[in-house]
Amino acid sequence: MKLDAKIPSGPIEEAWSKACFDMKLVNPANKRKHSIIVVGSGLAGGSAAASLGELGYNVKCFCFQDTPRRAHSIAAQGGINAAKNYPNDGESVFRLFYDTVKGGDFRAREANVYRLAQNSTKIIDQCVAQGVPFAREYGGSLANRSFGGAQVSRTFYARGQTGQQLLLGAYQALERQIRAGTVKMIAKTEMLDLIVIDGQARGIVTRHLVTGKYSIHIADAVILATGGYGNVFYLSTNAKGSNASAIWRAHKRGALFANPCFTQIHPTCIPVSGDYQSKLTLMSESLRNDGRIWVPKKKGDARPPNQIPEDERDYYLERRYPSFGNLVPRDVASRNAKTLCDEGYGVGKSGLGVYLDFSESINRLGEKVIRERYGNLFDMYQRITDEDPYKVPMRIFPAVHYVMGGLWVDYELQSTIPGLFVLGEANFSDHGANRLGASALMQGLSDGYFIIPNTIGNYLATHKFAKVEDSHPAVQQAVTEVKSRIDTLLSIKGKRTVDSFHRELGKILWDYCGMARTAEGLTLAIQKIRTLREEYWKNVTVPGSGDDLNESLEKAGRVADFFELAELMCIDALHRNESCGGHFREEYQTPDGEAQRDDEHFSYVAAWGYTGPGAAPELTKEPLEFHYVHPSQRSYK
Amino acid sequence: MKVTLKIWRQKNSSDKGQFVKYPVDNVDAEMSILECLDVLNESLILRGEIPVAFEHDCREGICGSCGFVINGIPHGPERATTACQLTMRHFKDGEEITLEPWRAKAFPPVKDLVVNRRALDHIIEAGGYISVATGQAPEANGIPVGKVIADQSMDAAACIGCGACVAACPNAAAALFTGAKITHLGVLPQGEPERDRRALAMVAQMNVEGFGNCGNIGECSAACPKEISLDVIARMNQDYLCGSIKRRDDLPTPISPDLAEA
Numbered sequence: 040m041k042l043d044a045k046i047p048s049g050p051i052e053e054a055w056s057k058a059c060f061d062m063k064l065v066n067p068a069n070k071r072k073h074s075i076i077v078v079g080s081g082l083a084g085g086s087a088a089a090s091l092g093e094l095g096y097n098v099k100c101f102c103f104q105d106t107p108r109r110a111h112s113i114a115a116q117g118g119i120n121a122a123k124n125y126p127n128d129g130e131s132v133f134r135l136f137y138d139t140v141k142g143g144d145f146r147a148r149e150a151n152v153y154r155l156a157q158n159s160t161k162i163i164d165q166c167v168a169q170g171v172p173f174a175r176e177y178g179g180s181l182a183n184r185s186f187g188g189a190q191v192s193r194t195f196y197a198r199g200q201t202g203q204q205l206l207l208g209a210y211q212a213l214e215r216q217i218r219a220g221t222v223k224m225i226a227k228t229e230m231l232d233l234i235v236i237d238g239q240a241r242g243i244v245t246r247h248l249v250t251g252k253y254s255i256h257i258a259d260a261v262i263l264a265t266g267g268y269g270n271v272f273y274l275s276t277n278a279k280g281s282n283a284s285a286i287w288r289a290h291k292r293g294a295l296f297a298n299p300c301f302t303q304i305h306p307t308c309i310p311v312s313g314d315y316q317s318k319l320t321l322m323s324e325s326l327r328n329d330g331r332i333w334v335p336k337k338k339g340d341a342r343p344p345n346q347i348p349e350d351e352r353d354y355y356l357e358r359r360y361p362s363f364g365n366l367v368p369r370d371v372a373s374r375n376a377k378t379l380c381d382e383g384y385g386v387g388k389s390g391l392g393v394y395l396d397f398s399e400s401i402n403r404l405g406e407k408v409i410r411e412r413y414g415n416l417f418d419m420y421q422r423i424t425d426e427d428p429y430k431v432p433m434r435i436f437p438a439v440h441y442v443m444g445g446l447w448v449d450y451e452l453q454s455t456i457p458g459l460f461v462l463g464e465a466n467f468s469d470h471g472a473n474r475l476g477a478s479a480l481m482q483g484l485s486d487g488y489f490i491i492p493n494t495i496g497n498y499l500a501t502h503k504f505a506k507v508e509d510s511h512p513a514v515q516q517a518v519t520e521v522k523s524r525i526d527t528l529l530s531i532k533g534k535r536t537v538d539s540f541h542r543e544l545g546k547i548l549w550d551y552c553g554m555a556r557t558a559e560g561l562t563l564a565i566q567k568i569r570t571l572r573e574e575y576w577k578n579v580t581v582p583g584s585g586d587d588l589n590e591s592l593e594k595a596g597r598v599a600d601f602f603e604l605a606e607l608m609c610i611d612a613l614h615r616n617e618s619c620g621g622h623f624r625e626e627y628q629t630p631d632g633e634a635q636r637d638d639e640h641f642s643y644v645a646a647w648g649y650t651g652p653g654a655a656p657e658l659t660k661e662p663l664e665f666h667y668v669h670p671s672q673r674s675y676k
Numbered sequence: 677m678k679v680t681l682k683i684w685r686q687k688n689s690s691d692k693g694q695f696v697k698y699p700v701d702n703v704d705a706e707m708s709i710l711e712c713l714d715v716l717n718e719s720l721i722l723r724g725e726i727p728v729a730f731e732h733d734c735r736e737g738i739c740g741s742c743g744f745v746i747n748g749i750p751h752g753p754e755r756a757t758t759a760c761q762l763t764m765r766h767f768k769d770g771e772e773i774t775l776e777p778w779r780a781k782a783f784p785p786v787k788d789l790v791v792n793r794r795a796l797d798h799i800i801e802a803g804g805y806i807s808v809a810t811g812q813a814p815e816a817n818g819i820p821v822g823k824v825i826a827d828q829s830m831d832a833a834a835c836i837g838c839g840a841c842v843a844a845c846p847n848a849a850a851a852l853f854t855g856a857k858i859t860h861l862g863v864l865p866q867g868e869p870e871r872d873r874r875a876l877a878m879v880a881q882m883n884v885e886g887f888g889n890c891g892n893i894g895e896c897s898a899a900c901p902k903e904i905s906l907d908v909i910a911r912m913n914q915d916y917l918c919g920s921i922k923r924r925d926d927l928p929t930p931i932s933p934d935l936a937e938a
């Protein structure tokens with residue numbers, strides 16, 4: 040297969056407007072005759088469904104929560120980037136573009152990233168007009184702060200609840216369209232398969248999570264905005280319901296999966312405290328603006344942090360990266376914490392933690408200022424750990440947070456299945472091998488508000504849509520497969536719970552496909568995953584029936600997909616014989632332990648095709664070309 | 677530590693339901709009460725019993741999914757804390773802890789601790805937004821918004837839509853939830869043009885959904901995990917009153933309060 044990314048020719052600054060001009064338009068009177076399915080109501084899906092409804096399309100939007108307002112985007116804390124340059128500190132569209140390409144360790148598509156930086160400013164305008172209460176200065180103008188990996192202040196925020204406020208903006212726009220009758224919202228419903236007819240995506244099969252009812256939904260185009268799959272690791276900062284099922288089923292129906300192994304491990308999360316632990320809690324990266332990260336200079340130093348004198352502390356990020364200090368990108372910060380803990384410098388009961396210390400900022404700025412900036416995060420920390428971060432340094436450790444991998448899409452956000460578009464974290468995205476802080480929210484909203492409304496029109500205007508009956512063999516086959524999978528899961532009646540398998544799978548991935556990877560470890564991991572998957576299909580137990588609310592059953596289907604995805608992640612990580620961004624292969628590092636890219640052999644997007652159960656996936660490469668940002672060894676020294 | 681969970685079990689909306697007691701051993705003080713339920717559920721599954729249904733997603737106190745009444749208090753005894761963030765250290769070793777769902781006419785039961793809260797979406801659908809289509813926005817710094825106003829708006833916008841206020845209210849009113857949205861949007865210059873209509877439409881919807889009348893008792897705000905202040909209700913009443921005088925001839929019609937599953 041040859042991949043055509045449809046990158047417009049000509050100067051990058053004009054690429055998007057040129058592409059928009061070249062796209063065919065749908066006549067306003069015809070828009071309501073076109074039906075569009077949007078799966079997901081997060082920042083990407085919610086903004087897309089609302090904007091498409093406003094244009095007059097006939098939209099159906101789905102989510103698995105009881106209301107679209109609870110999509111996982113709600114949990115984003117820190118902020119959203121935009122090249123507004125309000126602080127007059129040297130920011131520009133080009134700088135945001137440059138930082139994102141470099142931060143992604145030169146594994147993203149330049150044209151996409153440039154467009155993202157261009158759209159960023161319009162996003163802020165749109166959100167303010169919707170009533171998003173961003174932080175303001177006393178004079179009434181919008182406030183900004185800097186965020187990991189950036190030396191300019193380009194991040195807009197709403198206290199520590201930026202994702203919540205942006206999502207409520209999109210949700211309210213969506214509710215307005217529901218009221219207007221252009222969007223039909225179908226909540227508590229899970230997409231379980233994609234319907235592909237004559238090579239085009241034409242619908243989905245769903246199960247209602249309360250009634251257990253299966254339904255067929257037919258449309259002219261399908262948009263997946265179902266979020267990230269970090270939960271494949273079991274423990275992550277993602278919401279419990281976040282899953283890969285929608286994109287995985289689409290993958291099995293022909294959509295290529297790009298860079299599955301590119302995972303982001305976030306440096307500042309609350310360390311694990313016990314086996315019962317169900318998820319990990321993020322402490323926003325913005326804390327690194329005022330907190331200093333350190334470990335004791337002496338291995339295994341058990342003294343309480345306040346009793347360790349200044350000169351016996353190692354502020355290792357400031358020491359190793361004097362120009363970025365505590366603000367190095369996430370992959371660098373996480374890897375350093377892991378290395379030190381592996382060497383025995385870690386703190387806390389488990390030794391898996393480093394200090395994030397605010398005492399200096401509190402002395403300099405006063406407790407009031409710190410409380411104003413981070414009050415809710417400090418409260419959350421105290422609630423969980425029972426320690427007061429105003430007095431004792433926080434303990435933090437890296438945790439799985441975000442996935443840069445996802446379904447492959449072209450410049451128009453269309454997957455390799457015509458009519459199937461993928462937005463937000465679910466696509467392989469604009470972040471290369473490492474995402475900079477505060478840019479996922481930006482990407483989700485850019486995709487949903489400003490890109491898809493243009494590109495989907497081009498698809499609809501240039502294709503024909505025959506009427507599809509529910510009795511169509513492809514539809515019936517999809518329904519039968521969905522039902523039989525669920526019936527199988529219910530009928531195994533083995534001895535282990537879904538969660539126990541999920542935990543074990545997550546542990547394998549964390550150990551071998553986490554912050555540091557080796558060929559040997561990955562090969563072993565693939566074996567372990569296969570063995571565990573076999574056991575799963577023989578020994579899992581799912582209580583209850585498929586006719587009512589049954590969370591164990593929902594989880595069982597998701598974990599079954601995680602098993603297959605986990606294997607592909609390891610295959611991808613094993614094939615990429617280089618280190619880049621969050622993908623760190625121990626065999627490939629610079630003498631001082633930084634990621635060593637191999638541009639000659641790996642400057643491409645790895646897009647994997649499904650070839651059948653148990654069969655080896657097929658690799659297609661999309662070569663990456665850099666005309667504006669010259670690939671160099673990333674340095675934050 | 678050990679605790680006994682006394683949990684409301686109800687198979688579905690037509691089942692009568694009853695309390696069932698479950699002892700849980702190996703409880704760790706750092707667990708959240710949801711993790712305690714996870715532990716119980718794992719053991720129920722292995723014993724071939726049906727696990728307890730409860731809603732949850734973010735487990736960080738922000739999505740608004742979780743929530744049930746714990747020892748008589750929505751989200752439990754801790755101030756400004758959702759159930760998912762309530763750790764077991766707030767309970768005593770050996771304590772019996774009662775868990776039951778939100779009880780309100782507008783929130784029909786679904787299963788065990790889960791209720792249908794779609795009525796809250798309907799209130800937003802009726803008018804809880806600023807009517808600005810994608811692409812219509814002026815430059816973001818074009819209209820200054822003073823910090824005090826922005827903070828006031830943000831305080832109200834922090835509502836997570838959990839429904840605890842309704843569960844806490846003896847009249848099962850949704851005034852705190854509705855007032856929070858009316859305040860969030862109404863204090864901002866961007867929300868001003870639709871202020872009257874928004875209040876009228878949202879209050880009308882609140883009434884047809886079967887929520888009770890606000891009696892100014894204040895239990896809602898005390899139970900609210902985001903500490904939404906009673907001021908939002910005063911503001912709602914004020915906007916409603918002004919709106920009713922100014923727009924007597926243009927009252928919005930509520931949408932159908934249909935809660936049927938799709």
Ligand SMILES: Cc1cc2nc3c(=O)[nH]c(=O)nc-3n(C[C@H](O)[C@H](O)[C@H](O)COP(=O)(O)OP(=O)(O)OC[C@H]3O[C@@H](n4cnc5c(N)ncnc54)[C@H](O)[C@@H]3O)c2cc1C
Nearest residue numbers: 079080081082083103112117118230266463464477479480
């Ligand atoms: C704790 C945390 C903090 C973060 N902070 C920041 C930050 O400060 N700045 C930043 O830029 N990024 C941040 N991120 C990342 C960012 O929040 C996410 O990448 C982004 O919100 C994803 O948005 P989305 O619309 O793609 O998906 P989501 O918001 O995850 O939405 C997914 C939607 O798909 C639906 N869905 C999923 N599967 C199915 C299915 N099978 N059937 C039907 N519906 C389905 C869900 O119901 C939901 O509506 C953070 C992430 C986390 C975990």
Ligand code: SF4
Nearest residue numbers: 835836838839841900
């Ligand atoms: S006002 Fe408070 S209690 Fe009511 S829904 Fe909002 S957050 Fe929950």
Ligand code: FES
Nearest residue numbers: 733735740742760
């Ligand atoms: S689970 Fe999200 S608020 Fe409790």
